[in-house]
């Protein structure tokens with residue numbers, strides 16, 4: 001267990017800065033997930049915390065102590081690598097014991113800890129095997145086992161599940177959650193899989209191009225994305241974005257003109273700026289309703305594509321505007337809805353569920369409504 | 377607590393000051409120092425000796441290019457250069473085609489391919505000294521099987537390695553026997569990279585075998601042929617063991633080549649200055665051939 | 680059908696040519712060795728017969744018995760020098776190769792070039808200075824000088840080869856070792872080195888073949904009988920006894936045992952290694 005703090009952390013390779021002053025704080029025992037697109041610096045950040053990568057500027061503190069200069073093995077961190085990185089020439093037991101041996105832990109204690117960890121992960125039977133004699137899932141467990149025998153204060157995982165097939169990934173996700181409850185460590189997990197992020201995290205850190213875009217609980221990030229990037233990154237299928245124009249604005253609201261001559265009046269916390277300037281409206285697929293409803297404006301379109309997922313149905317509709325190009329909406333509906341490709345549909349957009357992003361992509365949405373209003 | 381950068385940095389650290397890479401320099405230092413001491417220093421030393429008068433192991437007066445002029449000014453010098461050229465070119469002219477032919481045969485779908493290959497490689501693993509012994513005994517004018525051949529033609533027994541007319545040719549034959557496996561192996565590896573579809577397409581077009589070889593196969597493996605040629609040239613040019621043991625450069629310097637002459641002058645006649653001058657000539661030829669070789673590898677990589 | 684018969688005949692002819700040529704080539708490859716072997720098993724009288732006796736009759740091991748004490752000693756010398764050379768080469772080259780594979784540091788290219796460029800300098804070009812220096816350092820006629828020079832000649836090749844092996848080690852593995860508390864040297868010794876054992880084997884094979892077959896340096900750097908390596912020992916047979924072909928061939932056959940035996944056992948490694956080490960003149 002440990003509190004982890006990053007203060008204005010910068011990483012540069014030569015003249016190339018890849019992490020641009022990150023500030024983060026994690027509490028004791030928290031499960032934190034870093035997400036972001038490929039190349040955004042997730043691994044770099046994690047490796048700096050681990051001590052595998054030098055911190056160019058800024059400060060990293062674990063339990064209040066500056067650890068920038070502390071060698072990796074003495075930071076109380078342990079890491080699980082995407083490739084597992086098991087030593088091919090050592091048995092599972094030796095793999096797990098190696099770190100303890102290096103730390104000159106007494107032999108009895110090493111044996112006891114390895115036994116415990118192996119029991120926890122159900123790999124007792126595999127202890128005398130070499131990594132090449134294990135399946136992918138088993139290697140994964142050993143890699144985790146190697147980290148937990150060291151009883152780390154901070155447990156770092158870099159895309160540990162990405163080499164597993166879907167079923168195994170689901171199972172390991174659950175096991176990681178359970179593991180987190182059982183062991184006494186702050187966990188920092190890197191992934192670019194948003195499902196993994198949403199299901200595992202107590203807090204998510206969304207990164208992009210070496211900067212923190214937003215930090216918050218999965219719910220906060222999903223419901224109140226701070227900017228267009230976060231809004232688009234979390235959620236699948238992604239949020240619908242409509243390029244719009246501000247027509248009039250008042251105290252705490254603006255009226256926008258969206259494609260298809262839609263006029264929507266949405267609440268804002270501040271005026272997004274330039275009169276007549278562009279804003280982007282965002283609507284989650286589940287906030288769109290099929291057919292005419294109360295509250296909201298109606299837009300008509302044509303079904304172009306459907307994704308049936310069993311529990312829900314996603315409908316891709318193409319809408320025409322008077323003079324502009326066609327635009328698309330994706331909406332979620334009940335799986336038993338009878339629709340055909342090419343069929344005309346009407347879609348109701350409820351202005352109260354719209355997110356508004358200003359010209360720079362920053363959210364100016366006023367969330368007056370309760371969180372429940374979007375979950376219906 | 378302060379520690380150096382590399383302790384906390386990752387292994388694949390970025391470029392930085394020289395001091396932070398002490399680890400890498402320390403790892404590389406023994407290799408550098410040993411080659412500097414045992415190869416670079418001696419070659420400088422050799423150049424130095426070659427421009428001095430010498431007396432046994434001692435350096436005397438500076439004489440400038442005297443030894444070089446002496447070598448190039450003598451009929452024997454040019455004779456030795458000519459011999460080297462004959463040996464290199466003569467061996468190449470036989471080794472490369474033979475290696476190529478055998479590589480082509482082994483590359484076909486044949487039975488016992490691995491066994492053929494193993495047997496054909498054998499001459500190559502044998503040292504030059506032993507090769508020389510084996511062939512001296514075969515060519516022994518009294519009891520060697522070679523006499524069966526001369527007898528069959530009703531000729532007098534010939535001392536192949538001792539005869540003025542036969543020594544160089546015999547040396548070349550042995551040289552070819554020793555090195556054809558090398559050419560064969562490298563060319564075989566190259567042949568195996570030629571796509572079968574290309575050859576099959578040519579065959580479907582009705583191209584005869586020799587045509588397929590020159591039009592399809594050869595252009596594709598030409599870089600390897602060049603590499604083999606250069607590596608063999610270097611090997612023929614530099615070897616001392618085989619001519620030393622087989623002919624000793626004789627008879628009457630008929631098989632004296634540059635490398636052997638450098639050795640002989642220094643170690644048998646104790647003229648280390650003059651011997652060094654010849655060895656520097658050998659060195660320069662090596663540099664030139666190596667540069668061609670590097671060029672070849674470069675251009676191959678760019679294609 | 681006649682066309683079919685014609686094609687069949689063509690195929691048979693082709694097969695005869697192909698296999699005939701290959702068999703002939705094999706005969707040429709093997710003949711000198713087999714003739715030497717046959718001679719080594721003959722009595723002195725049978726050696727001096729013409730036309731030659733192809734199979735030894737009576738076959739005898741007398742020649743082997745007679746040459747073994749001396750040749751056995753030379754072979755032991757060669758094995759000893761080869762072994763120490765292998766160890767020294769591996770130790771020096773492995774460290775350098777690791778820096779070359781893992782590090783990114785100023786002057787890396789230049790430093791590697793210095794090492795690799797030495798492959799362009801033929802042994803014969805530096806024989807004299809090596810001899811002079813060895814004499815002045817009182818290292819003449821010692822195994823030490825042979826080991827040092829052989830190692831140096833092999834280091835560039837070994838470094839190049841091992842660098843390729845080190846490059847295949849995933850860097851995650853080494854990061855894991857750092858997390859487990861290894862220093863950078865610790866990572867190298869405990870994780871990287873055990874993973875490139877196949878590379879070490881390849882280098883060991885090349886070095887062994889090289890040392891076992893090397894002649895001219897061993898000849899110029901040693902003078903006493905007890906310091907002779909196997910090639911030198913065989914060379915002196917000619918001059919020492921006049922030529923007793925039966926004994927000489929027995930010595931030759933003994934010297935061939937490790938090299939041919941090794942070749943048959945580890946063919947792939949041999950071929951790889953000899954191709955890599957073949958430029959050293």
Ligand SMILES: Nc1ncnc2c1ncn2[C@@H]1O[C@H](COP(=O)(O)OP(=O)(O)OP(=O)(O)O)[C@@H](O)[C@H]1O
Nearest residue numbers: 013016018036037038039040041042043044045192
């Ligand atoms: N050694 C290096 N030298 C220079 N740039 C580097 C180095 N390592 C990483 N980078 C750059 O730093 C950025 C962040 O890389 P990082 O590996 O942290 O991304 P990531 O978020 O983990 O991506 P992924 O999801 O693909 O693993 C990338 O743009 C990468 O190109």
Ligand SMILES: [Mg+2]
Nearest residue numbers: 042043044158
């Ligand atoms: Mg990554």
